[in-house]
Amino acid sequence: MQESIKDMATSLDLKLPTKKTESYRYFDIESLLDKSYKTVQKQKQDIKDSKILKIVDGVVVEAPKNIVVSYKKERFVSSKHFDELYRFSHKINDEIIHIDIQNDTDLKILHRFEAKESFLTYRIQIDVKENTTAKIYETFIGCEAKGSFVLYGYDLIAGRYANVEIVKDETIVKDTYTPIHSNFIEAKESSNVKLFSFDYGDADGLVLVDSYIEKDANIDAKHLLYVMGKAKRGTVSRLHHTEKNSKSNQVAKSILQDSSRGIFDATIKIDATAPGSKAHQNSKAVLLNDGAYMASKPQLVINIDDVEASHGSTIGELDETQLFYLRSRGINEDEARKMLILAFANEIIDDMSENEVVNAVHNSFEKVYYGKGQLECIATCHFCEDVIL
Amino acid sequence: MNMVEIKDLYANIGDKKILKGLNLELQEGKVHVIMGPNGAGKSTLSKAIVGHYDIEIENGSIVYKGEDITELEPEERALKGIFLSFQNPVEVPGVSNAYFLRTAVNAKRKYEGKEELNAAEFLRKAKETANFLGMKPELLNRSLNEGFSGGEKKRNETLQMLLLEPDFIILDEIDSGLDIDALRAVSEGINKLKDGKRTFLVITHYSRILDYIKPDVVHVLKDGKIVKTAGSELVEVLEKEGYAALGES
């Protein structure tokens, strides 16, 4: 079955983003929406017991016993999300995959895309019960899904006093799938959410995150982008302080090679109802060659005096004197560059709490570094599964 | 036998002509000293030898072990055994000193067809050497040179030299900023490598380090050229009378 995304939106009475839409100003969303795709009928399956949660083309096929996974029609939807595709993805998906985290949990999610030339869309909702610790790592494999458009996202509700670390590790290779992730995070009172994103590869993709940060809650968001070729890739986010004494700290590090474009279009908004809030935001980019480009737009929107906020943005190159120093000790240029790039990136990678996850992200990085944008997709796939299993 | 022969070297930094027809021969197994006024071109010469990107060689040749190295990449020169202890070692935040040292040592071992050292083997050796130099072992775990004091940086350069065991060692003011104990430790490190085969080029302003490392030949570099070459007795003359005593040559 072939149906245009625009027709779907019209029938749902929804607007789609255009070239002029603020949140997509650095990303060519129209050409992605204009293409025609096959639509995929989701066939629910019996869920096999496994160490990981495995979702293939939007269908749960495996899940660990200790977490409660179900399909649900009723769900959380943020009415104020800045992204039109967030609403669209909620409307178009009758059901969402619901993950109910009741106890301290370590969850690995593998998203696998197989259908070619297709519009793949699904959403998950993650509820983390109050006072509970959840560590969630998600990674993506989509080598077979050539030409597909993946519209996916999660709604994460961190209950009061919950501790959540959610890591996204996604290497995308040219001529496979293009993802738009449209997420929402609600950090309830005194919860602590640490968000990490590792976006690597030589293909396009965008993550859009909106959030609410309630009283005494904290969101730490760290983004590492390492892209090459002609990739347009990055994050559009809004950390929204809605109640008093809420905190956020956002750090983006971007490494851009060839003629890639990095996107960090990030707003921190502090409402008048959020006195005593603290917000810090910083973006650093390294351009590895001429032709690479970084669209870095950190912004603070503050509607009250009694807050502490800062932001900054720098764009530079690898330091030539450092590079020379390493080479003068017999380290070849490739290796020396890698050491410096990793030195730049490690601040984010090493900040994660799980060694296993740190290693997985390091390995993804190495793979991409030595693949130099001409990634062997299948190799990457095997690799991902090896790591996660 | 000469290990290094530099002939008629003209080198520029940007538009500025720094080395102006420099000739220098360094004998295998000997300690050569270069002294000379500030800005004469001593560091420029050492950087030209290791292939620093700032320096453009306009004319002349640098022959090391019979091979003209002026076109080689810096890492190739290093792997062939050339080592420069920098006057101002650069700080590299985020790269652990130990990891850097191991990568460098293993690059050299690999080049020489030796087996690479694993992390434990390497660390044992690095700690032992650091200890010999009176270096705090914690400096191995820190970022390369980041926040190191002047003396700590120089000791770290010496540590690299001892671990890499190069054949041609250039020490650009290794003695500046060292306290008395550090000067002795660093000198002992240098003497440890003296084996009658390695060649040393010691750039210094002071005779103090030369009490520890006995020089065989002393050169004076002035205005981009070697203007005098003599035995170790020249040091004393220069200390007493300064470079003016050499007159214009």
Ligand SMILES: Nc1ncnc2c1ncn2[C@@H]1O[C@H](COP(=O)(O)OP(=O)(O)OP(=O)(O)O)[C@@H](O)[C@H]1O
């Ligand atoms: N990057 C640079 N750009 C411009 N001029 C430079 C640069 N580096 C060095 N020079 C100049 O080249 C000349 C020689 O410098 P060099 O560092 O070789 O002197 P030196 O003999 O080592 O002096 P010192 O004893 O003070 O260390 C100086 O006049 C210096 O200002």
Ligand SMILES: [Mg+2]
């Ligand atoms: Mg100098």
